[in-house]
Amino acid sequence: MKRLLSKLTFWKVVAGLVLISGACSAAVRYLGGLGAATNLTDEFPWGLWIGFDVLCGVGLAAGGFTLAGIVYIFNVKRFEPIIRPTILTAFLGYLLVILALMFDLGRPLQIWHAIIMWNPRSVMFEVAWCVMLYTTVLALEFSPVVMEKLKMTRTMKVIKKITIPLIIAGVLLSTLHQSSLGSLYLIIPEKLYGLWYSPYLPVFFFVSAISVGCAMVIFESLLSSHAFNRGLELDLLSEIGKVAVVGLAVYLTMKVVDLADRHALSLLWLPRMETYLYWLEMVVGVIAPLLLLSRRRVRESRNGLFLSAVMVIVGFVLNRMNVSITGLEAWAGASYFPSWMEISVTVSIVAAGFVLFAYGAKYLPLFKQHPKTVSIAPSEAEWLQDLKTVSQPS
């Protein structure tokens, strides 16, 4: 108990420090302009806040629509127990993306212009509308949880009635939004390095969002089972692991076919920085977890699942950073590394997400079932053994 207490205060102190440094950076940014707080330049106008906070934030919220689709559209009710925490994560994710935009936009108080000043030929216009509409849909999807807590049964019934249209709208908006973030980069065919630029960028962004959505569900569920002693039965997570395998396999195939199609396969062997980063992203985030998760033993082990999910998430983040930052540096003739202030704002936003989720888990009926213990996997040693056999060259 004592140890737990000291651990808790430790993390609280860390979170406090992070948030304080974030607040300082925010002050610098709003009093001195973007130039005072960031390392952005005319040659490199988008940095960490767009690359990580927005691109990754939206992607990591993809668990929301993936799972909502599985549970409500495909009627796989077994997954219902985790739908609420997943929707909450997605909702918080979108709120934090909007918060990040308030930092990154040069004129944040004019963000509402997108509502009345239209330019339907702009991908950014589509992105703006997707953010607005999908955040609203997520709020509505999550509202029954709050209403349940507040015992607002009548309004709850109304929302329940429109569940299916809401879910369908949510899945469609997510599809558009995930892919549109890829479409943003369609307009810079020469600027974005050949390993990443593809006319299929929107499709890649969408498919990778599905696998990372699955990975996030696994990741969160295992984490909350650890932190709140609540979570999911392992067999359900294994099933989600299977969906991730399909997503990863489709993604990998498409990536290879696309490279071949564009006669860009030779880029894979050029001794350049981009090549190494591309391989890192593909091996860590796609190939390795694909091999791992397609083995039943890994899928059915707690640690195996967790490790694979983390790899998918890391690979996803690497991909988005490569598309938004590293892949552009050569053409732009500029290099970019975020300032400590940019980093501290980003870390603060992530920390805020964790804190909000923890409060949600504490005060809202997020987990419907009684606390469940997660069934224990065969044993750690076994999947470690698996890992070795997988990684051994044949």
Add this chain to the structure above:
Amino acid sequence: MIKSKAMLIDLTLCVGCNACQEACKTANGLAEGEEKRLSATAYTALEEHDGVYVRRMCQHCVEPTCVSVCPVGAFVKTEEGPVLYDEEKCIGCRYCMQACPFQVPRYEWRSTFPRVRKCVFCDSRITQGLQPACAEACPAGATKFGDRDDLIQEALDRMKADPGKYVSRIYGRHEVGGTSILYITSVPFEQLGFKADLQTTALPDLTWNALSKIPGVVSVGGVLLYGIWWITNRRAEVQRYEQELKEGNRSPDQGAIS
């Protein structure tokens, strides 16, 4: 119809006197002082590459990328040729800077209410029938203002008149679908810091390809999702019904499931 205006910049004639930048700064009320690169206070600048002066400025593309990417329509291309920016609309997303194939737009990074800054092709002068301040100021005739078609012809004539002097390429004639600023030179463009590998079709088509699919995705996707839901839901209902039948809780003549 108004003929689209353009400028022909002949790099072989430029003497590097910087008169264009000075005239530009005066005409647009920008902070004085010589600048060697484009900035928020320099809409044009002379970059020196191996003894050749390259005057950089907004290309005033025929189908401008900046116009197409701006979510709030802060950029417009006028009939006369200038591409103009409306700071009142701008939300500061900087997509225009990210997407411009010539890396032209600059930002007021140190401002708390920043603007995007770039050449305006002296729009107000042009509509009054004057030529842009820079073209008027150039003592060497390196910058010439006129109708786009005429200037392309003139460039071709200059090339023909002095074979071997020029590289046989008019930069801006075909790049990203054509631009209103045209360059000719005796040194290959790639050696002068020009992006020489740009495609010849307009960039906005690339994103439009994706955007124009949205109605299809929404309608087909919506119907598909609804259909799947209907089938899976029906299946679950039927299962429940059969279950109840088996357990004898419901007799068949009670009617079909609703």
